[in-house]
Amino acid sequence: MPRRPDRYEEELVTPQRTWLRHMLLLFFGGLLVAVDVKVVEIYKAHKEAEIAAMTAPAPEPPERAKMLRGEIERGVSVIGSFVDAGIPNDQANSVIAALRREGTFDFTTCRPGDRFYAQVTDSGKLTRFAYIINRLTHYNVQRNAEDTLVAERVVLPTDKTELVITGAIESSFYKSILDMGELTKLAANVVRFFEYDIDFVQEVRKGDTYRIFLERITFQDEVVDYGRIFAAEYKGEETGRVRGYWFESDSEKWRGYYNEKGQQMKKFLLRAPLDVLRVTSSFGMRFHPTLKRRKMHTGVDYGAPTGTSVWAVADGRVTHAGRAGGYGNMIAISHGFGLESRYAHLSRILVKRGQSVRQRQIIGRVGATGRATGPHLHFELRKNGRYINPRKVDIGTSVTLPAGLMGEFKKQMKQINEAWEAAPVLKDGKVRREGVFK
Ligand SMILES: [Zn+2]
Known part of the structure; x- marks a missing residue:
């Protein structure tokens, strides 16, 4: 049974909607009338050859084609969902076959709500198809020179940056994160980081500050995800100062977040x-x-x-x-x-x-x-x-690290502190190179 995202998770990925629009434009970029400049840039960067092909004068008048957009329906098979979206039965079968031949497409992870797009000519021939796995991964299906459908897995290239996100609470922690243009997911990750120490409903006050040292993942300068939080600190009127560090232990048992004293952030x-x-x-x-x-x-x-x-x-x-x-x-x-x-x-x-x-x-x-x-x-x-x-x-x-691991923890904490101090800082929505570490 594929895991269904809960409502919370769906909320966390709402930026995907914007992104899906981009994907749609990416896929049919050259065909749409309302082409947004930024999307064209992205499109150009990754599909230059295709743009050339699509904008080149056609050797003969192309057959009219329509664009279809569908999603996997609850209680309906993958192929059933394709057909329901308007893809002719035999073409839907060919898409499935192409995806199978590709080798990495995992049909067991297809779940209701997954989106796909298709281009079908008036005579019922599928010319292009895309299946969206997540905001960075999709499968393209196209016809090769022999007119056979061929699937290809496309993973958009992302950049990872270590940086410090810092801010002060104006009304709520959630709003302060969103105001900086960051994703809800970051707020969720930080709330989770401090979940044993801070009640973000009852204890957050105006003027409280935070500094989060983490890995941020971007695609074409657009934030798409976050990696690990290396360290984070919250200073509040009610909460006092709470700080935690990631400890990369050889033993899985001790890997996790600790305060400066080597006590686990996780508590009873x-x-x-x-x-x-x-x-x-x-x-x-x-x-x-x-x-x-x-x-x-x-x-x-x-x-x-x-x-x-x-x-x-x-x-x-x-x-x-x-x-x-x-x-x-x-x-x-x-x-x-x-x-x-x-x-x-x-x-x-x-x-x-x-x-x-x-x-x-x-x-x-x-x-x-x-x-x-x-x-x-x-x-x-x-x-x-x-x-x-x-x-x-x-x-x-909470549990304290055993004495034998304390030396290694202190060493890693020192390294993190140095990197934390040296990392670029995102403040008021802009990245600056300044050490704010004290
Ligand atoms: Zn009550």
Whole structure:
């Protein structure tokens, strides 16, 4: 079963839409009326020969052809989807055969929503075809001199740059990243980097700053993806300074992110019980409107659209899953150490009492059941039955590198710091060569 991207993931790849337009233009670049200059440049750079061929005077009047655009449909085979898009049956078979002959095309990874484009003449002959794998990879199918369809895998050449992305929070972290022209994916990667230390909904304040040293991947100066984060730092009024480094250990067990003391960034408790990017992005990128504190309020509220996934903040066992008075539909999870987490006002409960759950496992969906004025998640942590501030939990002590690896870690940290200081800096959307490291 090919893995389906979840809605979150789909949201992360929305820039693909722009890109797909480029792809379409790339493929039919010479034919479209509304040709955008930038796309032509890209087109020229990579398909110069083809442009020449396509713009050269045709030896005889070319047969009229139409462009088809389709996608793999749910519950329909690949060839069925081709035919549904208007490709004649025999031509669709020939495309499949060409893709098979090519050797690297993996039909098992075709999934609903995958796009393809085809050019078919009025007499029903397919002249060109393209199948989009992702923003950088597609398969072109064309006719060779013998009039046989031949498929070719095309991977667009990307550039990787190590750089520092730095900024200050104006309204939300998410917005500050998007304002710089970076992709949502970067915000997601950074949120994930700090997920054991920072709650990006509750703890982010105007004026907080961050510096991320990472690998950025571009295609024709357009950001398409990010590689590894080598190190990152967040300085905030509420959060204090949090900094982490990648440690490339020979042993897979110890490979990962550590703070300057060699303690794992990964901890017992996740700081937020849901995807904070969904929360901050669903409020028009403004600050998350903290719900008015009620008297005796014993938790943290996350305003979020009904249906937003809620996950367990740590491994544990479900001790309650059902109605609980003003809490509405509530889940309680016991994590040991006398620690319990509660998730209230849920629209749906996806676990059962007594069940073991893992950290980050989806356990329910945001709702407005019980005493709630609107959809939100009421989250609380209790220690020995008493409400505690999630920020102040001190059992979140993390694993420290063994003494034998500490020397190597310190050495790598020093190297990263030097590279971090020397790397070009992206500030206010522009790359500058300046050391901001302190
Ligand atoms: Zn509440």
